[in-house]
Amino acid sequence: MDVTSDAGAPWLIVGLGNPGPEYAMNRHNVGFMVVDLLAGRTGGKFKRAGKAQAQVVEGRIGSPGPGSRRVVLVKPMSFMNLSGGPVNALRDFYKVPLERVVAVHDELDIDFGTLRLKLGGGDNGHNGLKSMTRVMGPEYHRVRFGIGRPPGRMQVADFVLKDFSSVERKELDYCVDRAADAVECLVAEGLERAQGAYNS
Secondary structure, eight states: OOTTSSTTSOEEEEEOOOOSGGGTTBGGGHHHHHHHHHHHHHTOOOEEOTTSSEEEEEEEESSSGGGOEEEEEEEEOSOGGGTHHHHHHHHHHHTOOGGGEEEEEEETTSOTTOEEEEESOOOTTOHHHHHHHHHHOSOSEEEEEEOOOOSTTOOHHHHHTSBOOHHHHHHHHHHHHHHHHHHHHHHHHOHHHHHHHHOO
């Protein structure tokens, strides 16, 4: 995909998570953590997006000048399983082609802190992706942040709604920073370059 095509349209960078302070440090909210960091890098603050049930920051990422890319950072304020509605409303509002939508989300089938970037694919049981795909189709980018599988017989739903462990928290800032770098690389240089640099 040519990242310079349709130059007027921004990229929609969607961090998936659940709203509310009780969920803030859950594994399921790592998407929020990444877009929060990206917002900090742009100097923007999240604000409510008109009628859409979401918070947004508009800004630019990448090298200053012609190399920078216009982005809209998004945190849906619906719960995870209803993320698709707010995201699609913002996609319509900003006139964003589907291939310029990026979902940043937790991924059970990848070890903690490992990243995988891809375009399209299934939802692997992730309710946020399931909701987005239901309303938009699957052909959007994903930045998958590994959280690993639950230990022992712990249910997946319990695992993703727990905070990162004390051991994981020692690495979390570094991993979130690297995920934000991966998003910037994807937007500025394209999927193949970002996969080469960050898929591990």
